[in-house]
Amino acid sequence: MKTTKISEAVVRRLPIYLRYLTHLHHMNVKTVSSQKLGDILDINPAQIRKDLAHFGEFGRKGIGYEVDYLIEKIKQILKLDQEIHVALIGVGHLGHAILNYNAYLKENMKIVAAFDVDPQKTGEVVAGTTVYHLDQLGDIIEEKAIRMAIITVPAEAAQEVADRLMQTRIKAILNFAPVNIKARDDVRVHHTDVTTELQSLSYYL
Amino acid sequence: MKTTKISEAVVRRLPIYLRYLTHLHHMNVKTVSSQKLGDILDINPAQIRKDLAHFGEFGRKGIGYEVDYLIEKIKQILKLDQEIHVALIGVGHLGHAILNYNAYLKENMKIVAAFDVDPQKTGEVVAGTTVYHLDQLGDIIEEKAIRMAIITVPAEAAQEVADRLMQTRIKAILNFAPVNIKARDDVRVHHTDVTTELQSLSYYL
DNA sequence: TAGATTGTTAATCGATTAACAATC
């Protein structure tokens, strides 16, 4: 099918599929049905088929989906078939943790530079990634062809950092600061934050 | 209105409202309209009114919402008017970062115990929180009246940890491991994971 | 062939938004 308007819900499920398909690949499984996938991931099989059908006919009737082929296709859709360089801004505790997580990101995604306003941290190397001063943001992003950014600064500084990022080529931001960041229409911002998650979970106690 | 069946989408917005209302409180703002709230948070004002109306009539026609009163009400709804003790399982990089985040959780939420399988880590104190061996999970959860858990172990261990948690009084789990955890109907599990977030963002590049 | 499973249409369900009477 043609790429009309793909909803965010669909896009958010693709990495979930990819994750389990990769697991199946390592288990040497060759083929999987939407039924099996749905059982494991707690997602309706019809929804999985529909999600995938947005992007093409990847399965075979009577058989299911070929694991390796589907992995390849989903990676293409998510642009994970190319190297994606990521910047991280804010080398506090959370920033540190994510930098240490770098090796796990795999799928061609890599944090290649970190930034902080603290001159003490500048020049430091955290888990293999150099920390630059925030003033170098534009230059390094250009130099290292960085396309995505992770914000792990305090809430008060987040919008300012986002504004600086929007003066660069960055088109996607993952914001961990507990504040709603305003961005232009052509820049995609996702928010995630431990406190908010825990507070909404608390409702169900 | 009566508490019929509140959707997850509504529950997830409540902490967002609470966060900004708390900000307004610190700014000494007394009253706010759904219009203003919506502008700042990028949420439709009608939706905000509807979300809140699920739980009662908190506003005043022609005036808006009284900030302090609404804060109090949302805290009640989210059960944040009581002390909520949280356990963290898996003291790796991410676990460390979240433990250091503890002070920021506020709103009566507190990580009071950490667990790990590594005997080397047992007894250690991270950011004020003692690390216990996983074998003590049930005992400590009982002793410290813990009601929520954060899983930050590797993917392979996550389901096993969840299974152990389900033998305790825990009814809400925040899972950072990149795997879909299966749980009983009476246990609420939310998933969050940096890799998945980054991969779905990548689609928009 | 018979059984399995896709891709897709139609039906259902639920969530968001618009509109407005009530009222501060």
Add this chain to the structure above:
DNA sequence: TAGATTGTTAATCGATTAACAATC
């Protein structure tokens, strides 16, 4: 009073699920 803003109903929009012909 006039203007502002809620709570709520009705309209819209979109996402999920069921069902099934096509076909491996």
